Amino acid sequence: MKNILIKDASLLGETSADLLIKDGKITEIGKALSASDAEVIDASGLVALPGLVDLHTHMREPGGEGAETIETASRAGAVGGYTTLFAMPNTNPVADTAGVVEQVYSKGKEIGLVDVQPIGAVTKGQLGQELADIGLMANSVANVRVFSDDGFPVFDSLIMMRALQYAKSFDAVIAQHAQDPRLTEGAQANASINAAKLGLSGWPNVAERIK
């Protein structure tokens, strides 16, 4: 791997400095650094940020490769400045077992453009009825620490309490999509005069607040 010397970057938009990168790590930060063997990036006028991290990407693979793959999502992420993408579990099959999350994780590693960190489903098949293999996913190679049923929000309070307790033992978190299912049946657009004029059934904003 080639060493990289970034010259005159504005670190977090505050102080100007050079950054030397060796073997994948930042090894030196300072003024007027030099390295004969490094590829030099002139970053004057540019702001250096830590690589962006997205906690909410739908990669569609496995099962939805017609719309996106782990590779095309990784490329889109790289273009956007991302170095880590958390992959949502609403794939086919759903990422509710160690097998699926390990497959997504290792495919991401193979492509090597970003870290692909799978999110595990909270419930089997994201059906909201039975907890998924949270422990097995957490202890798998993919080391899952975020669980979510995303667009199929966990609506059963008992399941949610158990999921939170179980996840806590792995220092993991549960991400809940803000949507009350009952209030949004058939809903199409923000409940407002605008939706009424367009003839679209209303999606009240209280549906985001009560869950």
Place this chain on the structure above:
Amino acid sequence: MDVIRWAKKRGIQVTAEVTPHHLILTDDLLVGYDPVYKVNPPLRTSEDVQVLREALADGTIDIVATDHAPHSAETKSGLWSDSANGLIGLEVALPVVMKAMQDRDYSWRSVAKTMSQNPARIGSHQANNLDIGDSANITLIDPKAATWTYTPELTQSKSRNSPYYGMDFNTSVAYTIFRGKITQIAGEVQNA
């Protein structure tokens, strides 16, 4: 937002995310029934957008996350009611956020927190503070880029359901460096 502020004050372990599109798009865009604007939660009013911008600036909202949701033309066209929810957002997330937050007190340090460090912490992923010894995951941003327009030709995603085609930006992502390897320069993916 009041509920989240209250919960945080109580010491409850809760965090909140906002998408770039909920910071910039509003429900008046639905007038042409273009399903590209169909998302879940739905686009709301400009007052709601202002509340979200405020909450992102003051730290009530911890992270910006894209909800990048690719859909093929078949599932994202035709009748509004038959169309799927979601839009693609990874490629221009940062330019969109900077455009939305231009009149707010939202520093590059805040960008680093809300788009890198906080999401990494929440996901128990290695955090990056641009310190010696950190993994070389670095994004170089041009904050005063010559005005450029996002078009389908610039898209790397397999899908084309972006509401941002034709939108102009003054922020661009010049380089992306992942674990010490350059992965992107000025919109071109580097595959070496």
